Amino acid sequence: xxxxxxxxxxxxxxxxxxxxxxxxxxxxxxxxxxxxxxxxxxxxxxxxxxxxxxxxxxxxxxxxxxxxxxxxxxxxxxxxxxxxxxxxxxxxxxxxxxxxxxxxxxxxxxxxxxxx
Numbered sequence: 030x031x032x033x034x035x036x037x038x039x040x041x042x043x044x045x046x047x048x049x050x051x052x053x054x055x056x057x058x059x060x061x062x063x064x065x066x067x068x069x070x071x072x073x074x075x076x077x078x079x080x081x082x083x084x085x086x087x088x089x090x091x092x093x094x095x096x097x098x099x100x101x102x103x104x105x106x107x108x109x110x111x112x113x114x115x116x117x118x119x120x121x122x123x124x125x126x127x128x129x130x131x132x133x134x135x136x137x138x139x140x141x142x143x144x145x
Contacts, residue, residue, distance in 0.1 A: 030135070031060045031093040032072040033111075038086040041119050042077040048118055049075060055114055060091070063107035064099055069142070085124035087115050095129035104129070 033056050037045050045052065053073045060066045082088070089111050093099065108125045116123040 030070050030137075031064055031066045031091055033060065033074070033089060033091045035073070035075045035115065036078050036082075036088045036090075037075065037119065038082055038121070039077055039080065041086060041121060044119060045075060045077075052114075052118055056089075056111065059107060059110045059114065060093075063103060063110060064093060066093070086121040087119050087123040089115055089123070089125045091125070091127045092130055093127065094132045094135065096132075099129065 035052075035056070053075065056073045057068060057071045060071050061068050091107075091111070104127050108127050112123050112125045115125070
């Protein structure tokens with residue numbers, strides 16, 4: 030279920046767009062490897078801020094189901110790996126937040142993916 034929303038400063042959109050597929054894939058790989066997420070359940074969205082941000086130029090927020098397997102050490106590793114990836118790609122200040130949600134407080138509705 031991890032949902033990664035990456036917001037970049039307006040002046041970074043060109044560089045991020047040029048590497049969009051690779052970046053999305055790398056973010057998904059980190060969430061699968063570090064959080065044990067199922068690849069088909071990972072959602073990655075990359076958007077541009079409308080104006081220059083107050084704070085870091087790149088913000089990555091990941092919401093995921095809380096679980097005992099995703100302890101503080103595991104989550105810290107995922108956050109650091111996401112930070113390092115985004116900072117490397119953009120070369121700009123980066124802030125990452127992993128937000129664990131109680132599974133009992135999550136409801137969802139998704140459009141089914143087409144089957145090949």
